[in-house]
Amino acid sequence: MKNRVITISREFGSGGRTIGKTVAEKLGIPCYDNKLLQEIAAQSGFEQNYVKEASEYAPGGVLASVFSHPSSGPNNADYLWEIQYKLITELAEKGPCVIVGRCADYILRDKADCLRVFIHADIPFRMERILNIYGEREKSLEQRLKDKDKRRAAYHRFYTDMKWGHAQNYDITLNSGTLGIDKCVKIIQDLY
Amino acid sequence: MKNRVITISREFGSGGRTIGKTVAEKLGIPCYDNKLLQEIAAQSGFEQNYVKEASEYAPGGVLASVFSHPSSGPNNADYLWEIQYKLITELAEKGPCVIVGRCADYILRDKADCLRVFIHADIPFRMERILNIYGEREKSLEQRLKDKDKRRAAYHRFYTDMKWGHAQNYDITLNSGTLGIDKCVKIIQDLY
Numbered sequence: 001m002k003n004r005v006i007t008i009s010r011e012f013g014s015g016g017r018t019i020g021k022t023v024a025e026k027l028g029i030p031c032y033d034n035k036l037l038q039e040i041a042a043q044s045g046f047e048q049n050y051v052k053e054a055s056e057y058a059p060g061g062v063l064a065s066v067f068s069h070p071s072s073g074p075n076n077a078d079y080l081w082e083i084q085y086k087l088i089t090e091l092a093e094k095g096p097c098v099i100v101g102r103c104a105d106y107i108l109r110d111k112a113d114c115l116r117v118f119i120h121a122d123i124p125f126r127m128e129r130i131l132n133i134y135g136e137r138e139k140s141l142e143q144r145l146k147d148k149d150k151r152r153a154a155y156h157r158f159y160t161d162m163k164w165g166h167a168q169n170y171d172i173t174l175n176s177g178t179l180g181i182d183k184c185v186k187i188i189q190d191l192y
Numbered sequence: 193m194k195n196r197v198i199t200i201s202r203e204f205g206s207g208g209r210t211i212g213k214t215v216a217e218k219l220g221i222p223c224y225d226n227k228l229l230q231e232i233a234a235q236s237g238f239e240q241n242y243v244k245e246a247s248e249y250a251p252g253g254v255l256a257s258v259f260s261h262p263s264s265g266p267n268n269a270d271y272l273w274e275i276q277y278k279l280i281t282e283l284a285e286k287g288p289c290v291i292v293g294r295c296a297d298y299i300l301r302d303k304a305d306c307l308r309v310f311i312h313a314d315i316p317f318r319m320e321r322i323l324n325i326y327g328e329r330e331k332s333l334e335q336r337l338k339d340k341d342k343r344r345a346a347y348h349r350f351y352t353d354m355k356w357g358h359a360q361n362y363d364i365t366l367n368s369g370t371l372g373i374d375k376c377v378k379i380i381q382d383l384y
Contacts, residue, residue: 120360167310167357167365175363179383187379191371 313369
């Protein structure tokens with residue numbers, strides 16, 4: 001019997017992580033997000049910040065070329081991907097949970113009974129949310145959001161061959177900007 | 193005060209029309225689908241079947257080239273688009289309603305308080321549904337579904353410049369195959 005897992009992909013600043021955490025609390029199941037990052041860092045020997053950044057760049061980008069040479073086989077991103085793949089598979093085998101990001105929807109496609117969620121919102125909503133919650137005040141916030149979206153999409157495409165944000169890849173996609181964070185939580189909780 | 197309108201885009205065979213009709217019944221508001229087609233046909237002078245087909249081909253395709261010449265100005269598809277645009281705008285001004293298909297989400301983007309929904313499902317679910325409900329037995333059903341999807345996407349892109357089925361264009365997208373028709377109805381009804 002496969003475990004029931006909620007996977008949440010999300011645009012940066014859309015509240016996907018908050019939604020995942022709240023849903024998990026309400027359902028009384030664990031939510032893996034930063035814990036997963038910590039574990040990947042521990043197992044790989046890399047710093048957490050490096051792991052975080054690396055998993056948002058598709059191989060072939062800046063980080064890959066700094067750390068590996070075309071003739072030297074798998075690069076760091078591939079190495080981290082393998083650890084991530086193994087860890088997520090193990091977590092899903094342990095029991096029901098919520099996993100935020102890290103291509104869990106793809107990794108678990110045949111391994112768990114997944115509810116595949118994608119959370120998005122328009123740029124102004126996400127900018128305001130980042131300013132309010134994280135207190136970031138950089139001028140180029142809009143550009144940063146767009147860059148993050150692009151990087152996540154490229155990373156996702158490289159490793160999964162799936163189009164990030166394309167409705168057909170999910171059971172449900174929710175616009176947290178127009179529906180509100182609470183409503184998104186309620187819908188996912190009811191669906192579980 | 194803008195009227196609250198539910199717009200439903202959908203993949204062929206996904207049950208989007210059934211979902212729209214049921215939601216409208218439960219909410220006690222009108223649902224425009226075939227009625228809209230009839231009205232477009234009446235106002236344009238074309239046969240209903242022609243209108244139905246034409247609105248699934250992007251101009252520049254077969255129908256456009258048969259009926260118009262590059263130097264002769266707007267073609268039939270453009271003419272039908274204008275009628276459709278005007279009719280949908282008028283319907284949204286009349287009162288709350290559900291509108292299925294016909295790029296209503298784009299047409300009403302600044303004219304109504306829209307809940308923009310996209311319904312999709314995988315090919316096997318849609319094939320079975322079409323066989324059960326419409327009793328169609330053609331061998332090339334899978335190919336027909338794929339063709340329909342492509343045509344709707346091309347038509348949508350031509351007139352709206354929006355990517356059909358891309359989560360970011362909707363408030364919510366639902367996989368009727370994995371969630372079930374009834375659950376989709378419930379979620380939309382609750383959101384209204």
